[in-house]
Amino acid sequence: xxxxxxxxxxxxxxxxxxxxxxxxxxxxxxxxxxxxxxxxxxxxxxxxxxxxxxxxxxxxxxxxxxxxxxxxxxxxxxxxxxxxxxxxxxxxxxxxxxxxxxxxxxxxxxxxxxxxxxxxxxxxxxxxxxxxxxxxxxxxxxxxxxxxxxxxxxxxxxxxxxxxxxxxxxxxxxxxxxxxxxxxxxxxxxxxxxxxxxxxxxxxxxxxxxxxxxxxxxxxxxxxxxxxxxxxxxxxxxxxxxxxxxxxxxxxxxxxxxxxxxxxxxxxxxxxxxxxxxxxxxxxxxx
Ligand code: ADP
Ligand code: MG
Numbered sequence: 001x002x003x004x005x006x007x008x009x010x011x012x013x014x015x016x017x018x019x020x021x022x023x024x025x026x027x028x029x030x031x032x033x034x035x036x037x038x039x040x041x042x043x044x045x046x047x048x049x050x051x052x053x054x055x056x057x058x059x060x061x062x063x064x065x066x067x068x069x070x071x072x073x074x075x076x077x078x079x080x081x082x083x084x085x086x087x088x089x090x091x092x093x094x095x096x097x098x099x100x101x102x103x104x105x106x107x108x109x110x111x112x113x114x115x116x117x118x119x120x121x122x123x124x125x126x127x128x129x130x131x132x133x134x135x136x137x138x139x140x141x142x143x144x145x146x147x148x149x150x151x152x153x154x155x156x157x158x159x160x161x162x163x164x165x166x167x168x169x170x171x172x173x174x175x176x177x178x179x180x181x182x183x184x185x186x187x188x189x190x191x192x193x194x195x196x197x198x199x200x201x202x203x204x205x206x207x208x209x210x211x212x213x214x215x216x217x218x219x220x221x222x223x224x225x226x227x228x229x230x231x232x233x234x235x236x237x238x239x240x241x242x243x244x245x246x247x248x249x250x251x252x253x254x255x256x257x258x259x260x261x262x263x264x265x266x267x268x269x270x271x272x273x274x275x276x277x278x279x280x281x282x283x284x285x286x287x
Contacts, residue, residue, distance in 0.1 A: 001027045001282065009282030017250075017265035018275045025261040029245050029279035031226040035174055035272060036217060036239075038231035039185035039192060042249055043199050043269075044161040046073055046232065050081035051142055054133070055155020061087055063147050063157060066105040066112040069095035074143060075103070077159045099235065100186045100209040102145065113148040116188065120146050120153070127153050141194030143187055167199045170269035175200075177273060180225075184208055184216055186235070210235035214242040230272055232256050247272060 006023040013020055020026050037043050053060060064082030067075040068089055082089060092105040092112075101122070102115015113123055117134070120127045125148045127134075133156060137144040142158040171181050182203045185192050192206035205216055217239045220227045229236070229243035232252025237259040240246030248260035251267040264271040 005282055005285045008285075009278055013275060013278045016271060016274055016278075017268060018271050018278065019250075019263045019265070020275075021261050021263075025245060026279050026282050028226075029228070029262070029276050030283045032179060032228045032245060032276050033225050034180040034182060034220055034227045036182040036184050036220065036227060036229045036243070037171075037201070037269075038213075038229075038233065038236050038239075039183055039187060039195060040073060040161060041232040041252060042230055042236075042267075043167050043183060043195060043201075044163050046161065046251075048073055048077040048143065048159040048161040050077050050157060051160045052137060052144075052158040053081075053155065054157070055147060059147055059149065059155040060085075061090065062107055062110065062112050062149060063114060063155070065090040065107055066092055066095070066103060066114055068092070069105060070097055070103050072097070073161075074145070074159050078157060099211075111150055114145055114157075116145060120148060123148065123151070125151055125153060129153070130156055135190065138188055138190035139194060141191055141198070143191050161195075163195060163198050164267070164269060166268065166270050170272060171200045173270065173273040174276075177276065179273075179276070182220070184213060184229075184239070186210060211238070214238035217242045228272070228276075230269075232267070247275070 009026050010020050067078040090107050092107050095105040097103050101119040104113045127146050134144045137158040142160045144158045147155040181201050183201045184205045189206040192204045196204045226244045228245040229239045230247040232249035234253050234255045237255045240259040246260035247262045248257040249267040250263050250265040257263050
């Protein structure tokens with residue numbers, strides 16, 4: 001590629017809201033055969049709201065108080081819900097976030113655990129009675145969480161996120177370019193599949209722990225496939241770095257933007273296929 005054609009391509013991209021970190025990335029993006037999307041904050045708007053709560057008033061108060069210590073979008077949805085109900089939250093001790101699973105905290109000597117099935121299993125809390133209700137919520141595309149107090153399930157809470165308006169169109173454009181589309185998420189399989197259905201993605205890799213996201217990208221690259229990763233979160237940063245092209249959502253975290261090769265402004269997913277097309281045009285001009 002000549003320096004001039006790279007400069008023209010980079011400039012054209014920037015005008016559309018696609019920021020290439022360096023000329024070498026515009027020379028590589030045309031090769032992409034597979035695009036992997038994170039779910040929360042990438043395919044979805046990342047602003048989930050509480051849709052269902054099952055439990056008594058004390059459980060809701062303890063739940064929201066415990067989640068106050070977490071910066072996870074799920075936690076923000078729960079504390080927002082408590083704020084709307086004008087609850088006076090209690091202070092916690094021994095708060096701990098368990099990435100990809102949930103949180104634990106102590107309030108007035110009560111031990112609170114909030115999170116998914118795996119977390120309950122790890123704390124030996126029996127959640128079998130809630131299973132049917134959880135499945136129902138998850139099939140609706142909601143993220144369902146269990147609440148345990150002193151080792152016993154006391155309630156469930158479900159949170160739902162909305163899918164980005166142009167997600168389906170953006171994914172269709174990639175498919176039209178013969179690019180494989182994958183969704184990679186820490187959320188459970190049923191919720192992920194329901195969101196995938198809405199977005200038009202059928203290749204779903206779910207229940208992936210934050211530290212496993214990069215491993216999954218490497219597995220997709222094994223047969224020589226050139227893989228792009230699109231993500232917004234701290235937990236996406238290693239995967240963005242490992243991918244042939246890392247694409248950060250401009251509305252996402254600073255850490256994701258730093259790890260990526262491209263940033264798309266405003267989180268507009270249509271810019272993913274556009275970035276690849278601009279790279280293809282840049283390469284064609286010079287060959
Ligand atoms: P994603 O990849 O979609 O951003 P995460 O890996 O952050 O998801 O989280 C995976 C799962 O862990 C969530 O779907 C939820 O069940 C549980 N979890 C994570 N953080 C919390 C929290 N603060 N409170 C309750 N559950 C949580
Ligand atoms: Mg995310």
